[in-house]
Amino acid sequence: MVGVRINHHQLARAMKASDIDLLLILLVVNLIKNLGHRYGSVIDAVSVAAKFAVYLTYLEEGKNLRRTGFLHHVEPRRVKEIVGEFEDLVQRGEPLHLLGSIEPSYLIGFSYIWLEKFPMQGDESRLKLFNLTASERLIVEASIAANLPKCLAIREDQMYSLIEELHGKSQDSLPLEKRTVFSDALAEHAKFRLLESGTVQEIKLNPKLSAYILAKTDYSPRDRQARIHTMIQDLTRYFEGMYAWVDEDPEVMRGIETLGVLPEQKDAAFQELDQLVRDWADKYHSEAATQQIALQFLISRHVDVLKI
Amino acid sequence: MVGVRINHHQLARAMKASDIDLLLILLVVNLIKNLGHRYGSVIDAVSVAAKFAVYLTYLEEGKNLRRTGFLHHVEPRRVKEIVGEFEDLVQRGEPLHLLGSIEPSYLIGFSYIWLEKFPMQGDESRLKLFNLTASERLIVEASIAANLPKCLAIREDQMYSLIEELHGKSQDSLPLEKRTVFSDALAEHAKFRLLESGTVQEIKLNPKLSAYILAKTDYSPRDRQARIHTMIQDLTRYFEGMYAWVDEDPEVMRGIETLGVLPEQKDAAFQELDQLVRDWADKYHSEAATQQIALQFLISRHVDVLKI
DNA sequence: GCGTGGCATTAAGCCCCTCAA
DNA sequence: TTGAGGGGCTTAATGCCACGC
Numbered sequence: 188m189v190g191v192r193i194n195h196h197q198l199a200r201a202m203k204a205s206d207i208d209l210l211l212i213l214l215v216v217n218l219i220k221n222l223g224h225r226y227g228s229v230i231d232a233v234s235v236a237a238k239f240a241v242y243l244t245y246l247e248e249g250k251n252l253r254r255t256g257f258l259h260h261v262e263p264r265r266v267k268e269i270v271g272e273f274e275d276l277v278q279r280g281e282p283l284h285l286l287g288s289i290e291p292s293y294l295i296g297f298s299y300i301w302l303e304k305f306p307m308q309g310d311e312s313r314l315k316l317f318n319l320t321a322s323e324r325l326i327v328e329a330s331i332a333a334n335l336p337k338c339l340a341i342r343e344d345q346m347y348s349l350i351e352e353l354h355g356k357s358q359d360s361l362p363l364e365k366r367t368v369f370s371d372a373l374a375e376h377a378k379f380r381l382l383e384s385g386t387v388q389e390i391k392l393n394p395k396l397s398a399y400i401l402a403k404t405d406y407s408p409r410d411r412q413a414r415i416h417t418m419i420q421d422l423t424r425y426f427e428g429m430y431a432w433v434d435e436d437p438e439v440m441r442g443i444e445t446l447g448v449l450p451e452q453k454d455a456a457f458q459e460l461d462q463l464v465r466d467w468a469d470k471y472h473s474e475a476a477t478q479q480i481a482l483q484f485l486i487s488r489h490v491d492v493l494k495i
Numbered sequence: 496m497v498g499v500r501i502n503h504h505q506l507a508r509a510m511k512a513s514d515i516d517l518l519l520i521l522l523v524v525n526l527i528k529n530l531g532h533r534y535g536s537v538i539d540a541v542s543v544a545a546k547f548a549v550y551l552t553y554l555e556e557g558k559n560l561r562r563t564g565f566l567h568h569v570e571p572r573r574v575k576e577i578v579g580e581f582e583d584l585v586q587r588g589e590p591l592h593l594l595g596s597i598e599p600s601y602l603i604g605f606s607y608i609w610l611e612k613f614p615m616q617g618d619e620s621r622l623k624l625f626n627l628t629a630s631e632r633l634i635v636e637a638s639i640a641a642n643l644p645k646c647l648a649i650r651e652d653q654m655y656s657l658i659e660e661l662h663g664k665s666q667d668s669l670p671l672e673k674r675t676v677f678s679d680a681l682a683e684h685a686k687f688r689l690l691e692s693g694t695v696q697e698i699k700l701n702p703k704l705s706a707y708i709l710a711k712t713d714y715s716p717r718d719r720q721a722r723i724h725t726m727i728q729d730l731t732r733y734f735e736g737m738y739a740w741v742d743e744d745p746e747v748m749r750g751i752e753t754l755g756v757l758p759e760q761k762d763a764a765f766q767e768l769d770q771l772v773r774d775w776a777d778k779y780h781s782e783a784a785t786q787q788i789a790l791q792f793l794i795s796r797h798v799d800v801l802k803i
Numbered sequence: 804g805c806g807t808g809g810c811a812t813t814a815a816g817c818c819c820c821t822c823a824a
Numbered sequence: 825t826t827g828a829g830g831g832g833c834t835t836a837a838t839g840c841c842a843c844g845c
Contacts, residue, residue, distance in 0.1 A: 447786065
């Protein structure tokens with residue numbers, strides 16, 4: 188049972204979640220489970236977004252606390268607090284901060300700090316910090332994959348120190364009120380996340396002592412990070428475009444085609460579409476144009492909603 | 496100042512929100528401001544999604560409360576509560592409910608209940624329920640748009656009754672624990688939302704008395720609703736496709752082209768693309784194929800991120 | 804390791820009321 | 825009406841410690 192991967196979207200559908208609910212689930216569940224954000228920080232992030240909505244309405248409604256409160260079902264007193272928070276931000280030129288980054292900031296850069304604090308010089312043993320006999324060391328080293336980042340294996344308490352330092356750094360960029368104290372619980376959470384993502388590996392030397400090694404130089408691999416970034420940007424653009432489409436903006440065109448494709452024709456179809464789009468863009472592109480447009484497209488498996 | 500429309504995305508960008516934060520803002524702010532969901536219900540909805548993530552991890556990790564807690568930074572005891580909630584849902588076959596519907600359920604169908612409770616028979620006056628002299632009535636009626644739904648104008652207290660009944664109905668579909676009591680504050684919120692969306696109009700008869708008329712048969716116009724629905728579905732599909740793309744799924748192809756287009760060529764370009772895509776789909780479509788694919792595309796204004 | 808229990812703090816989402824400008 | 829108070833309830837996010845298995 189352990190390690191079974193559950194398709195949250197399918198389970199949610201089976202539980203008869205509505206369309207909008209599926210969208211929320213898709214976003215939130217991935218933030219938490221795949222990207223590794225803390226449960227609480229996602230809740231907080233959304234709460235900031237919701238407060239932002241309140242602040243905007245407040246501005247749009249002529250700074251009327253009561254009316255804003257009615258429109259969103261929030262107490263005027265609370266509206267006032269919220270407005271205060273945002274005016275403060277604007278005043279001090281501080282950035283609007285929800286999650287801040289796609290992956291948890293206190294885990295990003297974990298490898299750098301490790302490499303910085305515990306570098307592995309030349310051909311010294313990775314297990315330098317542990318008192319092992321030569322034969323013990325050889326046995327352990329044999330069980331470690333090759334091509335690992337050049338830094339030393341460390342003890343649990345040293346890893347906690349690294350995490351604490353990282354947490355401290357990530358807090359520096361936050362306004363004073365938003366900072367959260369470091370706690371054992373948080374440290375342990377981070378350790379689990381690092382292990383789970385494969386960034387760190389634990390090697391049990393004996394029942395009481397483990398060595399921790401850095402297994403990857405990033406919380407996520409570089410190219411995957413880049414792809415996730417692209418995904419977020421595409422999604423945001425798509426979101427905005429679709430909002431405009433809902434309002435029947437004539438500058439926006441939306442379309443969808445579903446079709447059955449034979450496996451052996453798939454690659455040809457993909458390639459041809461790519462070429463068609465490229466040619467189309469070349470044909471209509473004009474350097475003289477002031478208006479830039481973007482054409483996004485995506486081919487993916489089509490799952491007939493009714494069939495599920 | 497009142498009624499000024501603020502582009503939340505631009506303001507958020509100006510406040511240096513990160514990419515992922517912009518995405519969250521786009522979603523949450525629109526749920527609250529444009530679709531009219533209560534502040535609290537959006538928070539709750541996300542909280543349910545987050546709890547769903549916890550539940551999924553719990554299942555995937557072999558029903559290990561503690562480990563699940565560490566992975567998401569939630570106390571094991573809380574994990575247990577959350578798991579209990581979901582097992583209950585599954586057990587009783589109850590649907591997973593976050594927002595439930597794209598627009599607030601207690602406002603959808605407002606016009607139906609009005610038409611049902613206060614229908615306007617034949618050629619009787621819309622203001623039947625108000626004691627007005629013939630001339631007063633004519634003056635007021637002249638100020639009302641033609642072609643309104645055939646139902647009577649009502650008093651404020653009657654509108655509150657309608658809202659209460661509607662709230663009651665929407666609660667029926669919820670499990671017992673999730674129900675919220677009706678309150679004056681909630682009623683007033685609904686009233687403001689109805690007025691703001693233009694579903695209901697207020698006509699001041701005198702300083703102490705207002706008549707309320709139903710100005711539209713829907714909280715949102717039908718075709719707009721349909722578009723919003725399409726948007727949510729497209730977004731969800733796009734989301735899923737992009738997630739697969741991140742994992743380098745070979746069945747997924749993602750692309751984007753940006754170009755400058757002269758206004759006079761825009762329509763031709765749009766039409767040609769439409770045709771190209773159609774032809775491409777026809778060419779590769781095979782009835783024999785078991786695998787269905789979907790090609791989504793969207794043209795929208797391209798805003799260079801760097802320029803903002 | 805894991806489940807379970809106790810104990811504590813703080814914020815915030817809710818409700819209602821009054822009074823002065 | 826709107827802003828500004830006051831008062832109160834309840835949930836839940838977050839922390840810590842400890843016991844028994």
